[in-house]
Amino acid sequence: MSDIVGIYNKIKKIFPNVQQNVPIAPFTAYKIGGNADLYYEVKNIDEIPKLIQFAESNYLSYFLLGGGCNTIFSDKGFRGLLIHNKADKIIVEGDRVTADSGAMLGLVIAEAKKNNLGGIIKLVALPGTIGGAVYGNAGAQGVEIGDFVEKVKLFDNKKGVIEEDNAYFQFSYRTSILKQNAQIVLRVTLKLPPLDPRNATAEVLQFRAQKQPKGKVAGSFFKNPSKDKAAGYLIDKAGLKGTSVGDMEVSQLHGNWLINKGNGTQEDLVKLARKLKEEVKKQFDTELNPENILIDEYGNRIDI
Ligand SMILES: Cc1cc2nc3c(=O)[nH]c(=O)nc-3n(C[C@H](O)[C@H](O)[C@H](O)COP(=O)(O)OP(=O)(O)OC[C@H]3O[C@@H](n4cnc5c(N)ncnc54)[C@H](O)[C@@H]3O)c2cc1C
Known part of the structure:
Protein backbone atom coordinates (compact mmCIF):
# COMPACT_ATOMS: atom_id res chain seq x y z
CA MET A 1 0.00 0.00 0.00
CA SER A 2 1.84 3.06 -1.19
CA ASP A 3 -0.57 5.92 -0.40
CA ILE A 4 -0.79 5.24 3.30
CA VAL A 5 -1.56 8.89 4.14
CA GLY A 6 -4.53 8.87 1.74
CA ILE A 7 -5.79 5.61 3.23
CA TYR A 8 -5.32 6.96 6.76
CA ASN A 9 -7.43 10.00 5.96
CA LYS A 10 -10.11 7.76 4.46
CA ILE A 11 -10.27 5.19 7.27
CA LYS A 12 -10.20 7.92 9.94
CA LYS A 13 -13.58 9.15 8.69
CA ILE A 14 -15.13 5.76 9.50
CA PHE A 15 -12.95 4.73 12.46
CA PRO A 16 -11.83 7.98 14.14
CA ASN A 17 -9.63 6.12 16.67
CA VAL A 18 -7.37 4.58 14.06
CA GLN A 19 -3.69 5.40 14.68
CA GLN A 20 -0.65 5.70 12.44
CA ASN A 21 2.85 4.31 12.92
CA VAL A 22 2.28 2.34 16.12
CA PRO A 23 5.01 0.10 17.67
CA ILE A 24 3.90 -3.55 17.63
CA ALA A 25 6.50 -4.98 20.04
CA PRO A 26 4.64 -4.00 23.26
CA PHE A 27 1.61 -6.03 22.11
CA THR A 28 3.59 -9.26 21.80
CA ALA A 29 5.06 -11.80 24.21
CA TYR A 30 8.62 -11.67 22.80
CA LYS A 31 8.45 -7.84 22.57
CA ILE A 32 9.64 -7.96 18.97
CA GLY A 33 8.42 -6.02 15.93
CA GLY A 34 8.64 -2.61 14.27
CA ASN A 35 5.78 -0.20 13.66
CA ALA A 36 2.39 -0.89 12.08
CA ASP A 37 1.46 1.67 9.42
CA LEU A 38 -2.10 1.68 10.75
CA TYR A 39 -3.42 0.38 14.06
CA TYR A 40 -6.93 0.00 15.42
CA GLU A 41 -7.96 -1.33 18.82
CA VAL A 42 -11.28 -3.16 18.56
CA LYS A 43 -13.59 -2.84 21.57
CA ASN A 44 -16.79 -3.97 19.87
CA ILE A 45 -16.65 -7.28 17.99
CA ASP A 46 -18.97 -6.00 15.23
CA GLU A 47 -16.21 -3.61 14.12
CA ILE A 48 -14.01 -6.45 12.84
CA PRO A 49 -16.04 -7.29 9.69
CA LYS A 50 -16.29 -3.58 8.87
CA LEU A 51 -12.53 -3.08 9.25
CA ILE A 52 -11.76 -6.09 7.07
CA GLN A 53 -14.24 -5.01 4.41
CA PHE A 54 -12.62 -1.56 4.39
CA ALA A 55 -9.15 -3.09 4.05
CA GLU A 56 -10.23 -5.45 1.27
CA SER A 57 -11.91 -2.77 -0.78
CA ASN A 58 -8.89 -0.47 -0.43
CA TYR A 59 -6.27 -3.15 -1.24
CA LEU A 60 -4.86 -2.71 2.24
CA SER A 61 -3.13 -5.64 4.00
CA TYR A 62 -4.53 -6.43 7.43
CA PHE A 63 -3.65 -8.71 10.31
CA LEU A 64 -5.85 -9.65 13.25
CA LEU A 65 -3.86 -9.75 16.48
CA GLY A 66 -5.13 -11.23 19.74
CA GLY A 67 -2.82 -11.38 22.75
CA GLY A 68 0.32 -11.54 20.59
CA CYS A 69 1.48 -14.62 22.53
CA ASN A 70 2.18 -16.72 19.47
CA THR A 71 3.07 -14.13 16.82
CA ILE A 72 6.40 -12.57 15.87
CA PHE A 73 6.31 -9.55 13.59
CA SER A 74 9.05 -8.22 11.36
CA ASP A 75 11.67 -5.84 12.72
CA LYS A 76 10.56 -3.58 9.85
CA GLY A 77 6.99 -3.56 11.18
CA PHE A 78 3.81 -4.16 9.21
CA ARG A 79 2.77 -2.35 6.03
CA GLY A 80 -0.94 -2.46 6.59
CA LEU A 81 -3.70 -2.30 9.19
CA LEU A 82 -3.08 -4.09 12.47
CA ILE A 83 -6.45 -4.94 14.01
CA HIS A 84 -5.96 -5.51 17.73
CA ASN A 85 -8.83 -7.49 19.14
CA LYS A 86 -9.82 -6.28 22.60
CA ALA A 87 -13.54 -7.12 22.37
CA ASP A 88 -14.03 -9.18 25.50
CA LYS A 89 -17.66 -9.68 26.52
CA LEU A 192 -18.40 -27.12 29.78
CA PRO A 193 -18.76 -29.91 32.35
CA PRO A 194 -19.34 -29.12 36.04
CA LEU A 195 -16.25 -27.94 37.92
CA ASP A 196 -14.26 -30.80 39.43
CA PRO A 197 -13.18 -29.50 42.86
CA ARG A 198 -9.91 -31.47 42.53
CA ASN A 199 -8.82 -29.28 39.57
CA ALA A 200 -7.46 -26.35 41.55
CA THR A 201 -6.31 -23.38 39.49
CA ALA A 202 -3.53 -22.62 41.99
CA GLU A 203 -1.98 -26.06 41.45
CA VAL A 204 -1.95 -25.67 37.68
CA LEU A 205 -0.37 -22.22 37.97
CA GLN A 206 2.25 -23.50 40.43
CA PHE A 207 3.08 -26.46 38.19
CA ARG A 208 3.56 -24.13 35.21
CA ALA A 209 5.57 -21.58 37.20
CA GLN A 210 8.09 -24.28 38.16
CA LYS A 211 8.42 -25.69 34.64
CA GLN A 212 8.32 -22.62 32.48
CA PRO A 213 11.02 -20.03 31.80
CA LYS A 214 10.22 -16.42 32.66
CA GLY A 215 10.78 -13.15 30.82
CA LYS A 216 10.08 -12.28 27.20
CA VAL A 217 8.98 -15.76 26.11
CA ALA A 218 6.17 -17.17 23.97
CA GLY A 219 5.78 -20.80 25.03
CA SER A 220 6.97 -23.63 22.82
CA PHE A 221 8.60 -22.43 19.62
CA PHE A 222 8.34 -25.74 17.71
CA LYS A 223 5.51 -28.25 17.63
CA ASN A 224 6.38 -31.65 19.02
CA PRO A 225 7.18 -33.84 15.99
CA SER A 226 5.17 -36.72 17.50
CA LYS A 227 3.50 -37.75 20.77
CA ASP A 228 6.58 -39.61 21.96
CA LYS A 229 9.13 -37.09 20.63
CA ALA A 230 9.11 -33.70 22.31
CA ALA A 231 10.87 -30.89 20.42
CA GLY A 232 12.41 -29.66 23.70
CA TYR A 233 13.85 -33.12 24.41
CA LEU A 234 15.47 -33.31 20.95
CA ILE A 235 16.93 -29.79 21.24
CA ASP A 236 18.30 -30.66 24.67
CA LYS A 237 19.77 -34.01 23.47
CA ALA A 238 21.37 -32.19 20.53
CA GLY A 239 23.26 -30.06 23.08
CA LEU A 240 21.56 -26.85 21.96
CA LYS A 241 20.25 -25.45 25.27
CA GLY A 242 21.79 -22.02 25.82
CA THR A 243 22.54 -21.53 22.09
CA SER A 244 22.01 -17.92 21.10
CA VAL A 245 21.88 -15.55 18.16
CA GLY A 246 22.05 -11.89 19.16
CA ASP A 247 19.76 -11.50 22.16
CA MET A 248 17.63 -14.57 21.37
CA GLU A 249 18.59 -17.64 23.40
CA VAL A 250 17.39 -21.22 23.92
CA SER A 251 16.25 -21.47 27.54
CA GLN A 252 18.38 -23.59 29.88
CA LEU A 253 15.16 -24.68 31.62
CA HIS A 254 13.27 -25.86 28.52
CA GLY A 255 14.86 -26.61 25.14
CA ASN A 256 11.76 -25.58 23.18
CA TRP A 257 11.42 -22.14 24.74
CA LEU A 258 13.32 -19.19 23.30
CA ILE A 259 14.01 -16.11 25.39
CA ASN A 260 14.49 -12.55 24.29
CA LYS A 261 17.28 -11.52 26.67
CA GLY A 262 16.97 -7.83 25.83
CA ASN A 263 16.81 -6.43 22.34
CA GLY A 264 16.26 -9.65 20.39
CA THR A 265 14.95 -9.22 16.85
CA GLN A 266 12.90 -11.32 14.48
CA GLU A 267 16.04 -11.72 12.38
CA ASP A 268 17.93 -13.20 15.39
CA LEU A 269 14.99 -15.46 16.15
CA VAL A 270 14.73 -16.76 12.59
CA LYS A 271 18.47 -17.49 12.47
CA LEU A 272 18.35 -19.25 15.84
CA ALA A 273 15.29 -21.32 14.93
CA ARG A 274 16.84 -22.39 11.60
CA LYS A 275 20.00 -23.41 13.44
CA LEU A 276 17.99 -25.58 15.87
CA LYS A 277 15.97 -27.12 13.06
CA GLU A 278 19.09 -27.92 11.03
CA GLU A 279 20.97 -29.47 13.94
CA VAL A 280 18.01 -31.62 15.07
CA LYS A 281 17.52 -32.81 11.48
CA LYS A 282 21.23 -33.68 11.24
CA GLN A 283 21.42 -35.51 14.56
CA PHE A 284 18.02 -37.24 14.69
CA ASP A 285 16.70 -37.08 11.13
CA THR A 286 13.59 -35.39 12.54
CA GLU A 287 11.88 -32.34 11.04
CA LEU A 288 10.89 -29.57 13.46
CA ASN A 289 8.13 -27.15 12.45
CA PRO A 290 7.25 -23.95 14.28
CA GLU A 291 4.22 -23.48 16.49
CA ASN A 292 5.00 -19.75 16.85
CA ILE A 293 3.90 -17.73 13.83
CA LEU A 294 6.44 -15.53 12.03
CA ILE A 295 5.09 -12.68 9.90
CA ASP A 296 7.01 -10.59 7.41
CA GLU A 297 6.59 -6.88 6.74
CA TYR A 298 3.72 -7.56 4.31
CA GLY A 299 1.83 -10.02 6.49
CA ASN A 300 3.13 -13.20 4.81
CA ARG A 301 4.27 -16.24 6.77
CA ILE A 302 8.02 -16.79 7.10
CA ASP A 303 9.06 -20.42 6.76
CA ILE A 304 11.65 -21.86 9.09
C1 LIG B 1 4.26 -17.88 28.57
C2 LIG B 1 3.51 -18.57 27.47
C3 LIG B 1 3.11 -19.88 27.62
C4 LIG B 1 2.40 -20.54 26.62
N1 LIG B 1 2.02 -21.84 26.81
C5 LIG B 1 1.26 -22.45 25.85
C6 LIG B 1 0.77 -23.79 26.04
O1 LIG B 1 1.02 -24.43 27.06
N2 LIG B 1 0.00 -24.34 25.07
C7 LIG B 1 -0.34 -23.66 23.93
O2 LIG B 1 -1.08 -24.20 23.10
N3 LIG B 1 0.13 -22.40 23.72
C8 LIG B 1 0.90 -21.79 24.65
N4 LIG B 1 1.38 -20.52 24.44
C9 LIG B 1 1.07 -19.85 23.17
C10 LIG B 1 -0.18 -18.96 23.24
O3 LIG B 1 -0.60 -18.78 24.56
C11 LIG B 1 -1.32 -19.58 22.47
O4 LIG B 1 -0.92 -19.89 21.17
C12 LIG B 1 -2.51 -18.61 22.44
O5 LIG B 1 -3.66 -19.34 22.14
C13 LIG B 1 -2.30 -17.49 21.43
O6 LIG B 1 -3.37 -16.57 21.56
P1 LIG B 1 -3.16 -15.06 21.16
O7 LIG B 1 -4.46 -14.37 21.31
O8 LIG B 1 -2.02 -14.48 21.89
O9 LIG B 1 -2.80 -15.21 19.62
P2 LIG B 1 -1.96 -14.22 18.69
O10 LIG B 1 -0.51 -14.46 18.90
O11 LIG B 1 -2.45 -12.84 18.85
O12 LIG B 1 -2.39 -14.76 17.27
C14 LIG B 1 -1.98 -16.06 16.86
C15 LIG B 1 -2.63 -16.37 15.50
O13 LIG B 1 -4.02 -16.49 15.70
C16 LIG B 1 -4.72 -15.63 14.81
N5 LIG B 1 -5.89 -15.12 15.52
C17 LIG B 1 -5.95 -14.44 16.70
N6 LIG B 1 -7.21 -14.15 17.01
C18 LIG B 1 -7.99 -14.65 16.01
C19 LIG B 1 -9.38 -14.65 15.75
N7 LIG B 1 -10.24 -14.05 16.57
N8 LIG B 1 -9.82 -15.25 14.62
C20 LIG B 1 -8.96 -15.85 13.75
N9 LIG B 1 -7.63 -15.88 13.94
C21 LIG B 1 -7.15 -15.28 15.06
C22 LIG B 1 -3.73 -14.49 14.52
O14 LIG B 1 -4.07 -13.83 13.32
C23 LIG B 1 -2.42 -15.26 14.46
O15 LIG B 1 -2.27 -15.86 13.19
C24 LIG B 1 2.09 -19.86 25.42
C25 LIG B 1 2.49 -18.52 25.27
C26 LIG B 1 3.19 -17.88 26.28
C27 LIG B 1 3.59 -16.44 26.10
Missing part, protein backbone atom coordinates in the same frame (compact mmCIF):
# COMPACT_ATOMS: atom_id res chain seq x y z
CA ILE A 90 -18.31 -12.99 28.31
CA ILE A 91 -21.78 -14.44 28.96
CA VAL A 92 -22.56 -17.58 30.98
CA GLU A 93 -25.86 -19.39 30.44
CA GLY A 94 -26.29 -22.79 32.10
CA ASP A 95 -23.35 -24.95 31.04
CA ARG A 96 -22.38 -22.68 28.15
CA VAL A 97 -19.91 -19.81 28.11
CA THR A 98 -20.01 -17.45 25.14
CA ALA A 99 -17.10 -15.06 24.75
CA ASP A 100 -16.06 -12.40 22.26
CA SER A 101 -12.89 -13.63 20.58
CA GLY A 102 -10.75 -10.89 22.16
CA ALA A 103 -11.51 -12.10 25.69
CA MET A 104 -8.42 -13.43 27.46
CA LEU A 105 -8.67 -17.21 27.86
CA GLY A 106 -7.72 -16.91 31.55
CA LEU A 107 -10.68 -14.59 32.15
CA VAL A 108 -13.05 -16.93 30.30
CA ILE A 109 -11.85 -19.76 32.56
CA ALA A 110 -12.25 -17.60 35.69
CA GLU A 111 -15.80 -16.67 34.66
CA ALA A 112 -16.64 -20.34 34.01
CA LYS A 113 -15.20 -21.29 37.39
CA LYS A 114 -17.32 -18.65 39.17
CA ASN A 115 -20.32 -20.43 37.65
CA ASN A 116 -19.11 -23.88 38.74
CA LEU A 117 -18.02 -24.90 35.26
CA GLY A 118 -14.72 -26.66 34.62
CA GLY A 119 -13.08 -28.84 31.96
CA ILE A 120 -10.62 -26.19 30.83
CA ILE A 121 -8.93 -25.44 34.17
CA LYS A 122 -5.63 -26.90 32.90
CA LEU A 123 -5.50 -24.12 30.31
CA VAL A 124 -5.56 -21.40 32.95
CA ALA A 125 -1.87 -20.56 32.55
CA LEU A 126 -2.14 -20.01 28.80
CA PRO A 127 -1.90 -16.35 27.91
CA GLY A 128 -3.70 -14.91 24.89
CA THR A 129 -7.25 -14.55 23.67
CA ILE A 130 -9.88 -17.22 23.17
CA GLY A 131 -9.85 -16.36 19.43
CA GLY A 132 -6.12 -17.08 19.22
CA ALA A 133 -6.63 -20.27 21.23
CA VAL A 134 -9.31 -21.56 18.83
CA TYR A 135 -7.17 -20.63 15.80
CA GLY A 136 -4.28 -22.82 17.00
CA ASN A 137 -6.26 -25.26 19.17
CA ALA A 138 -4.18 -24.25 22.18
CA GLY A 139 -3.68 -26.92 24.79
CA ALA A 140 -1.80 -28.04 27.85
CA GLN A 141 -1.51 -31.17 29.98
CA GLY A 142 -3.72 -33.25 27.72
CA VAL A 143 -6.53 -30.68 27.42
CA GLU A 144 -7.22 -28.66 24.25
CA ILE A 145 -9.66 -25.80 23.73
CA GLY A 146 -11.15 -27.65 20.74
CA ASP A 147 -12.46 -30.33 23.12
CA PHE A 148 -14.95 -27.79 24.49
CA VAL A 149 -15.90 -25.61 21.52
CA GLU A 150 -19.59 -26.06 20.71
CA LYS A 151 -20.07 -23.39 18.05
CA VAL A 152 -18.29 -20.33 16.70
CA LYS A 153 -19.48 -17.18 14.98
CA LEU A 154 -17.03 -16.49 12.14
CA PHE A 155 -16.45 -13.73 9.66
CA ASP A 156 -15.79 -15.00 6.17
CA ASN A 157 -14.81 -12.50 3.49
CA LYS A 158 -17.10 -14.02 0.89
CA LYS A 159 -19.97 -15.36 3.01
CA GLY A 160 -20.14 -12.64 5.69
CA VAL A 161 -20.96 -13.63 9.29
CA ILE A 162 -21.63 -17.37 9.62
CA GLU A 163 -21.86 -19.91 12.42
CA GLU A 164 -20.08 -23.27 12.45
CA ASP A 165 -20.04 -26.09 14.97
CA ASN A 166 -17.14 -28.08 16.38
CA ALA A 167 -16.73 -30.60 13.53
CA TYR A 168 -16.10 -27.82 11.00
CA PHE A 169 -12.86 -26.78 12.70
CA GLN A 170 -11.06 -30.14 12.34
CA PHE A 171 -9.25 -29.54 15.59
CA SER A 172 -6.06 -31.51 16.06
CA TYR A 173 -2.68 -30.94 17.69
CA ARG A 174 -2.14 -27.14 17.64
CA THR A 175 -4.19 -26.66 14.53
CA SER A 176 -7.64 -25.96 13.13
CA ILE A 177 -9.17 -25.30 9.70
CA LEU A 178 -8.68 -21.58 10.37
CA LYS A 179 -4.99 -21.94 9.52
CA GLN A 180 -6.06 -22.68 5.94
CA ASN A 181 -9.02 -20.45 5.24
CA ALA A 182 -8.41 -17.00 6.77
CA GLN A 183 -11.79 -16.84 8.51
CA ILE A 184 -12.00 -14.72 11.63
CA VAL A 185 -13.41 -15.92 14.95
CA LEU A 186 -15.87 -13.37 16.28
CA ARG A 187 -17.53 -15.21 19.15
CA VAL A 188 -16.97 -18.64 20.71
CA THR A 189 -19.43 -20.79 22.67
CA LEU A 190 -17.92 -23.43 24.95
CA LYS A 191 -20.01 -26.22 26.48
